[in-house]
Amino acid sequence: MLNKRMKFIKVSFIIMDTVLTLATFRVALVLRNMIKGDTTSFGTAYWIMLAGVMVLWPISIMLFNVYGLTSNHKKEKFALTAILPKLIVAVCFAFLICTTSLYLIKTQVISRAFLMVFFVTNISVLLAANFIYKMSLRKLLRRTSFYRRIIVAGSPDKVKKLVKYLNKNNELFIDIIGTVHLNGYEDLSSKPKLGDFEDLPELIMKHNADDVVVTIPYDHLKEIEPYIHRCEAMGITIHLVMDVYDMKIAKTGISSIGVIPTLTWASVNLDPWQIVTKRIIDMLGGLVGLILTGILSIFIVPAILLDSPGGVFFRQTRVGKNGRNFNIYKFRTMCNNAEALKKKLMDKNEMDDMMFKMKDDPRVTRVGKFLRKTSLDELPQFWNVLMGDMSLVGTRPPTLDEVDKYDLHHWRRLSVKPGISGMWQVSGRNEITDFEDVVKLDVQYIDSWSIWLDFSIIFKTIHAIVKRSGR
Secondary structure: OOOHHHHHHHHHHHHHHHHHHHHHHHHHHHHHHHOOOOOOOOOOHHHHHHHHHHHHHHHHHOOOOOOOOOOOOOOOOOOOOHHHHHHHHHHHHHHHHHHHHHHHHOOOOHHHHHHHHHHHHHHHHHHHHHHHHHHHHHHHOOOOOOOOEEEEEEOHHHHHHHHHHHHHHHHHHHEEEEEEEEOOOOOOOOOOOOEEHHEEEEEEEHHHHOOEEOOHHHHHHHHHHHHHHHHHOOOOEEEOOOOOOOOOOEEEEEEEEOOOOEEEEEEEOOHHHHHHHHHHHHHHHHHHHHHHHHHHHHHHHHHHHHHHHOEEEEEEEEHHHHOOOEEEEEEEEEEOHHHHHHHHHHHHEEEEEEOOOOOOOOOOOHHHHHHHHOOOHHHHHHHHHHOOOOEOOOOOOEEHHHHOOOOHHHHHHHOEEEEEEOOOOOOOOOHOHHHHHHHHHHHHHOOOOOHHHHHHHHHHHHHHHOOOOOO
């Protein structure tokens, strides 16, 4: 999985180079005309040449393996010192093929001045863009699911070697939180020892880990098997350097972390393209939702302020993907002391002890009842979606006190981003009073996820809002 993410990043560099080549082609024509004082139009010959350039440049970049996309050699590094020289060679080769082709067909339409300006502009822009993109990539990806927080677990000698390798290869975009060892072994690596294998599930929750990488001698495989299964139940991605376990939930696959081969079990099996597609949909939906929120706020804000004392927005800390906390925003629908009153109403809770839900909740204001019935109170959550803390569709975001009561298998519902809507919301949540049924619906969404499922849930959500059902 980590290797797939790395390939996606490398492909993004090729796409960037191709787009910038298109841009510099046009810029070169403008600069040539300015230098010559000419007004030559972008004629047919230039369009044909542009089509050739758009094919030739990415082929040349892949031919010279500028970004190491087709190589598994141990010395192949995704570093600027390796990328930039090969990029220069690839561009020069592509330009040589291009000019040779123009010479052979003996065309007089394409200006030599244009070719020189294009060559200089193109190679300068590509080198600058690669430098800026590569240097800023870690910051750009830090808030995304590409940037993984991992725990390295195993015997001290193997852990030490693996940590040393990972520290040298920072282009893998991972953070090593710390290490976990077999009982009785001392720490030998440069990273802090978090605990022993028996503490692994609790350490995952405490440190918000995304992945666990296990490297261990064959003799100890059976000893750690129960802890691997507990990680699987939590929905945590596991990478094992050797051997296989019979997983009941997670999908097993052969992958690598850099050049180190691993056997990987992933309960959430989204490839980078699916992650990016879902994120793009979320960003577009978030922007549209915030515009709608702004328009409706003209009516909602005064109604809230006139109905009861207090602020317009309700902010609460919720638990997101893999235990990360974030602040969720809604329009206020309750009185100011709602959280204090909740303790007095616990005996009237219609759900089991894991969640709180009550029909005709006395804390809800008059305007709040209307906002909840129409789901208009959820509108500010589009800000959470735009910021990347939530998705348009996902699992229900739990509160801190709910997560404190979780068993290990409940943690699996946190293996994806929470959503404004989800399977529970469109499956008649008023009739669902057992938290285990909520978990089953969330797990069903995780296991059967697709873009089309998200769209289906969005359409069902809109239908439920129009019918004013589900609350």
